[in-house]
Amino acid sequence: MKQTGSPPSILVDDIGELVTNVPELGEDRLGLIRDAAVLFVDGVVDWVGPRAQAPSGAEMRHDLGGRAALPGFVDSHTHLVFAGDRAVEFAARMSGEEYDAGGIRDTVAATRAATDGQLEATVVRLAGEALRAGTTTLEIKSGYGQTIVDEQRSLAVAARHARETTLLAAHVTPPEFAGRTDDYVRMVCDEMVDACAAQAKWIDVFCERGAFDRDQSAAVLSAGMRSGLVPRVHANQLGPGPGVQLAVEVGAASVDHVSHTTAADVEALAGADTVATLLPGAEFCTRSAYPDARRLLDAGVTVALASDCNPGTSYTTDVGFCIALAVREMRMTPAEAVWSATMGGAVALRRNDIGRLGIGCHADLIALDAPSHLHLAYRPGVALVREVWRDGRLVVR
Ligand SMILES: N=CN[C@@H](CCC(=O)O)C(=O)O
Ligand SMILES: [Zn+2]
Numbered sequence: 001m002k003q004t005g006s007p008p009s010i011l012v013d014d015i016g017e018l019v020t021n022v023p024e025l026g027e028d029r030l031g032l033i034r035d036a037a038v039l040f041v042d043g044v045v046d047w048v049g050p051r052a053q054a055p056s057g058a059e060m061r062h063d064l065g066g067r068a069a070l071p072g073f074v075d076s077h078t079h080l081v082f083a084g085d086r087a088v089e090f091a092a093r094m095s096g097e098e099y100d101a102g103g104i105r106d107t108v109a110a111t112r113a114a115t116d117g118q119l120e121a122t123v124v125r126l127a128g129e130a131l132r133a134g135t136t137t138l139e140i141k142s143g144y145g146q147t148i149v150d151e152q153r154s155l156a157v158a159a160r161h162a163r164e165t166t167l168l169a170a171h172v173t174p175p176e177f178a179g180r181t182d183d184y185v186r187m188v189c190d191e192m193v194d195a196c197a198a199q200a201k202w203i204d205v206f207c208e209r210g211a212f213d214r215d216q217s218a219a220v221l222s223a224g225m226r227s228g229l230v231p232r233v234h235a236n237q238l239g240p241g242p243g244v245q246l247a248v249e250v251g252a253a254s255v256d257h258v259s260h261t262t263a264a265d266v267e268a269l270a271g272a273d274t275v276a277t278l279l280p281g282a283e284f285c286t287r288s289a290y291p292d293a294r295r296l297l298d299a300g301v302t303v304a305l306a307s308d309c310n311p312g313t314s315y316t317t318d319v320g321f322c323i324a325l326a327v328r329e330m331r332m333t334p335a336e337a338v339w340s341a342t343m344g345g346a347v348a349l350r351r352n353d354i355g356r357l358g359i360g361c362h363a364d365l366i367a368l369d370a371p372s373h374l375h376l377a378y379r380p381g382v383a384l385v386r387e388v389w390r391d392g393r394l395v396v397r
Pocket of ligand 2: 077078079234308
């Protein structure tokens with residue numbers, strides 16, 4: 001029975017190639033259906049299959065003219081709440097300087113000085129950009145406030161635009177705690193986590209040399225978990241370290257970056273539910289070595305791809321670009337990369353209602369100006385996303 005105020009039921013028809021990510025529905029892991037149709041009712045998928053078998057009775061019919069369609073991208077790692085930009089730092093890096101995360105403090109200063117309205121405007125701009133590029137679900141982190149008030153207001157802005165919000169107070173040690181990282185960690189654990197938990201679902205920490213060590217990271221994650229937050233971890237971005245194993249030990253939903261891994265890291269991930277979220281935009285923008293995606297995939301690790309949109313290391317909202325990078329630079333197949341940017345992101349957010357077009361899932365779909373999902377990697381840099389449907393409504397055309 002149709003709910004009042006919900007979108008009309010709509011049959012999206014004449015889909016030349018549909019990625020469902022439901023293997024039982026079609027070919028391979030992507031559950032590919034050719035000459036497909038999908039029926040949206042009340043903002044969820046009500047039916048999906050070959051168009052010759054499509055049910056009648058939808059209030060509207062929308063023809064894709066043989067184009068390809070897939071679930072909306074699930075971008076499970078972004079830092080959209082910030083002020084200022086770091087174009088000069090980027091240019092210096094392109095002239096040979098190394099990234100050492102020091103620029104985070106510049107963004108913290110700019111973010112603290114910004115009004116709520118300015119922070120909101122940035123999130124609106126970037127979330128809109130992401131939507132136009134096909135992202136229908138966003139995770140947004142705090143982490144450029146680093147006082148209780150600034151982390152709270154960062155999360156409040158994030159929560160107005162995303163259901164997946166993450167407290168990343170332990171991003172770096174803020175200047176007023178310089179040389180006193182343990183004191184900052186104590187403040188985060190004893191005061192900040194509780195003060196911010198209502199606006200967040202996830203707790204995150206940057207476990208890296210120069211940021212937070214194993215014990216400090218473990219303390220932050222435990223404090224978050226005591227307040228009902230679920231752990232995810234930034235780790236092994238700049239060098240090897242204990243973060244991947246810590247993430248597995250605490251049962252984190254995801255460990256992100258994973259650019260430097262040992263055999264023991266890969267083994268730990270292969271035997272765990274923790275997703276490895278790879279962020280090739282960061283390697284591109286810092287001119288660093290890409291993660292060894294093949295080694296992770298071949299060991300059976302679940303891999304997600306996300307944009308890591310932030311003003312320092314990856315100022316892109318374009319998940320399609322990340323797919324192209326993952327295929328060209330990380331030797332993922334186009335099918336693996338598309339899966340990782342949709343279903344992989346969903347698994348990294350512990351969601352089974354997005355990232356795939358199974359019955360009852362959110363009616364989040366993107367249509368490409370292309371005959372196949374392969375074109376996302378085959379035509380790098382081209383804006384192929386022609387239409388975006390979110391919860392059964394056409395939101396970008
Ligand atoms: N690595 C830590 N945090 C961000 C970078 C933040 C910054 O440089 O502003 C990241 O995920 O890449
Ligand atoms: Zn990040």
